[in-house]
Amino acid sequence: MKTKSQMNRRGFLRAAGLIAAGTVAGTAVAKESKKPSPKEKKEPKKAPGKLQLNKLGKTDLLLSAISIGTGSGPSAQVIKYAMKSGINFIHTSVNYAGKKAIKEVAEAIKGKRDKVILGLKITWAPDDDKAMDNALKILGVDSVDIAFFNIHKADDVKNDKYRKGAERWIKAGKFKYIGLTTHSEMKECMENALEQGFYNALMPSYNLTMEKECEKVFADAEKQGVGIVLMKTKREMNEKTYLQAIPKYLSTPAVATVNKTLKTFAAVNEIIAASEKKLDEKQEKEIKKVAMMGMTGHCTMCGTCSQTCPQNVPVADMMRCADYYMADNEYYEVARETYAQIDVSKCVDCGKCEQVCPSEVPVKQYKSKLKKLFA
Secondary structure, eight states: OOOHHHHHHHHHHHHHTOSOTTOSOOOOOOOOOSSOOTTOOSOOSOOOOOOOEEEOTTSSOEEESEEEEOTTOOOHHHHHHHHHTTOOEEEEOTTHHHHTHHHHHHHHHTTOGGGOEEEEEEOSOTTOHHHHHHHHHHHTOSOEEEEEEEOOOHHHHTOHHHHHHHHHHHHTTSEEEEEEEESSSHHHHHHHHHHHOOOSEEEEBOOGGGHHHHHHHHHHHHHHTOEEEEBSTTTTOOHHHHHHHHHHHHTSTTEEEEEEEOOSHHHHHHHHHHHTOOOOHHHHHHHHHHHHHHHTTSOOOOOHHHHHOTTOOOHHHHHHIIIIITTTTOOHHHHHHHHHTSOGGGOOOOOHHHHHOTTOOOHHHHHHHHHHHHO
């Protein structure tokens, strides 16, 4: 029987014309208490057990195995509860949730800066001091613990301006460590980051279907002492399977934490409880099988389409709008803003992007529907 969440999600995507019936796996609704508070004003009486702390590569940072992301804007109350429950790493950006998320983080950590490890995504040029200072001002802090350059083209990772920017800002005390976050051409971006030799952490969009592809780069990261923060790990998995997969993610070489947007107290409790469990070989195989089935026909952000396009259209970014941001019906505004930055007029509908897609994503269909949706 389909949950209400499943029906709403399917209904939204069908209304937008982005998927055909039956192509998206459902998401189970987390069980709440019998009398849930819709505004999350009252905290549950019982908090989860103590979270495991993992060292992030060669840094001196000990991150909780589960950390909280703010992509779709959890409230300050939920962030505070996550902190009380043992989550000590918070990742945010000035652009998340219509620029509201970073303000919720600021409210949550007020007077508790020494209790948390802060991660900040750098979405501005590595010489834009004004943007950096503005982000820190909004957070209400003098510095963050680790900043992540937001790079999605493998060749761009090699640009020495990022090294110079990181060294200058670290010297100025803006942050202590530097990382790379990426959601396109991920394997190549991570490989190039390791070659640069100055990154302390990598934060890829990752799911179990990418295990074989990323096995070597994760092993190399571990050898070099570069820590891994996993994001977007739920892609097309139902809630039960996803929670079962958490121990698998945490056992991956170099992985220090799974970063997940958590919007309710129940979600905090459930993922922490999941992190304390262990998987046997049979369960692991079944989870990987379900993950593979769920991702069939969905974009894995490999970047093959963009690399193949003769017009240099960022096709992967377009697919991210259709099949990534909107997958959980939480990132509509981000999808709209991202799509607005793409010069779609350059596309000549040659179909090469769809032909080379290793996941058999119906690229042309998605592009057509996006054009209608955001026209």
